[in-house]
Each structure stands twice: as C-alpha cells, then as structure tokens.
Amino acid sequence: MIADEQVVLVDPDGRAVGTADKQTVHGADTPRHLGFSCYGFDAAGRVLVTQRSRLKRTFPLVWSNTCCGHPAPGESPDDAVRRRLPYELGVPPVDVHLVLPDFTYRASSGGIEENELCPVLVCRIEDVPLARPDEVETWQWWSWGHLLEEAASPDSVLSPWARLQVPLLAASGQVELAVGSALR
Template identity: 50%
Template sequence: MTTDPDTAPAELVVLLDEDGHPAGTQDKRTVHHADTPLHLAFSCYLFDDDGRVLLTRRALHKATFPGVWTNACCGHPAPGEDLEDAVRRRVHQELGIDVHDLRLLLPAFRYRAEMDGVVENEMCPVFAARVGGPVTPDPDEVEEVAWEPWEPFRGAVLDGSREVSVWCREQVQQLPADPASAPAASPATLPPAAR
C-alpha cells in the first residue's frame, strides 16, 4: 500500500543562517522552489570492494533534478538527528543497503543549483562509505543505478564529458583523488547545526 504524500507525516529539514547555525525547520515538501532557503543536507559516495562507485539516476518524478545522474545518495538530517545516523538511514531507505567505514570527506561543502525553476541551496557535508551486497533501490527515489570504476568516472566528470548533477560535479572536483581510501576529515568545519 502506497502512502498518500499529502497525508504522510511531514519530513522536516533544518534551515540555516549564513554561518550554518539552525534557523528553524520547514516541511521538505515545501522547502524547494525558486527561492529555496539555505538548509542542511548531506551527500554520500558508496564504493564496493573493487573500488567502483555507485551512481544513481534520480527518479523522473522527483521535484528537484529529476532524471539526473548523481552520487549514490543525498538527503537531509532531521532536526536533532546525528549527521552520520542520517546518512545511514537515508542510504538504507533509498538503496536498501547498509554502509560501513563511513567517513566525512568534505565537511564544509556548500552549493546552490537550479533546474527548471527549482533551486537547491544547501550546506551539504560529503561522506564516503563502503557497501557490500545487492542494492535494492526505492523507485520513488531512484530511477536506475550503475557501478563504475572511480578513476574513469572522475576523469570524465572533471573533463566535462560525463553529465552529472551540479553538486556531484563540484564535489568530485573537491574530493581526494581516491575517496574510497582517503582518511576522514576533521568535523571541526562542519556547519554548527551538524556538529
């Protein structure tokens, strides 16, 4: 049985001031529009034991960036939710898989992007993790998935020959050359709302 999105409980996102402090909450269903307020999010890159990265194509009916290829998972921590717990929760919800060796790589990543009049405006710490076992995507979130060797994927993103989301492109530019084995970054520069 499918839940009616209009009667489902509100999923709240954490709004931020320009310094990354909490500035309230808003229903996720109403936060993304032409003038989206700055809010807290995260991105995660998932790797298998062969060093391949999992890419996902966003569901075609999503309100933001439908049908766009991007990193494995993005999401929003709930108010008061630990950021790593939020990553684990969302990866499991969207991809039906558990992560291990979860590491923070880009604590201070921030971006703004627009597609079809809808804006993303996020402070979005970036993580990497390892996974094993089959991926079972939620069709409400993910249209399709693909595993690709990291180095050719990274090279194609950097030279512009691979189309991915704006945030994925900017993240790949800033990530270590080998994020699957890079050491964790210090959480000291996380937005205050995420510490």
C-alpha cells in the same frame, strides 16, 4: 517521499535557525538548509552512482552520487546516511566517514533551486542495491577514474553538486583512507 519530512534551515555560518517542511522548502528561491551527499564504494573500489527517479521534484533523471538527502532535526549527517541508504537503496552503509564537512552549493533546474550546506561522506557498500523507484531510477557501479572523468567533462551527465564534489573528494586524499587501497 516521507510525509511531513522536516529540513533544518541554516544561517550563513551553518548554524541551525529553524526547520521547514521539505515539501515547501524547494522552490525558485530556496532558503539555505542542511543536506548531505554520500559516495558508496564496493570492495573493488567502484563507486555506486545513481540516476534520480523521474518522480523527484528536484533534478529528476539526473545522475549523481550514491545517496543524498537531508538530516532530520537533531540528526547528524552520519546518522542520516545510515537512515537513507537502506531506505533508498536497501543497503546498509559500512564505515561511514565525513570527508567534506563544509561543502556548500546552489544549483537550479526547472525553476527549482537547491541551496545547501551539504557535508559529503563516503562509505563502503557490501550488498547488492535494491532501489526504491520513487527515489532511484537506476544505478551503476563506476570506476573512480570514470567518475573523475565524468565530473570534469563539459558534457557531464552528473548533478551540479556531484560535479563540484568529486574533484574536492579526490583532492582531499581522504577517499583512499576511507575506502582502502582498492582505489590505487
């Protein structure tokens, strides 16, 4: 974890209203703050799915999207993806596209709540991931169809936010536009 990492607090309309230390913001009653989720696809149309590190305070060992995190104060979600993907997985994102700018959710596990305005982005990944063990336990390439099925399953292994985001991404029609014809 990055020392003194700040998250952007937001009001109900998504306007920045301040910052807070990431170490202190996640708890039983987490204030609404800005996050992001990114789904990275390879040339074959597979999506990189990660299992969150066992060392994570929030949702440890839960399978989820490629990368998620928090934009720094003044940082766009696109730039946050460009910063975090190399940090967490050792891969630079290519052709980052914002798909769901207004996604928001709340989810709780183990007494820790997430409460985020969480724009969702997609990108391409052209390199082999090398995961940081404090961020990612392991990773797998899944077909888009498998991810859709897993998100819809009552026994899904996916994070609560991924289960909500995946069908919205599919319905948007923008994933195919962003990552090309490989999903067809």
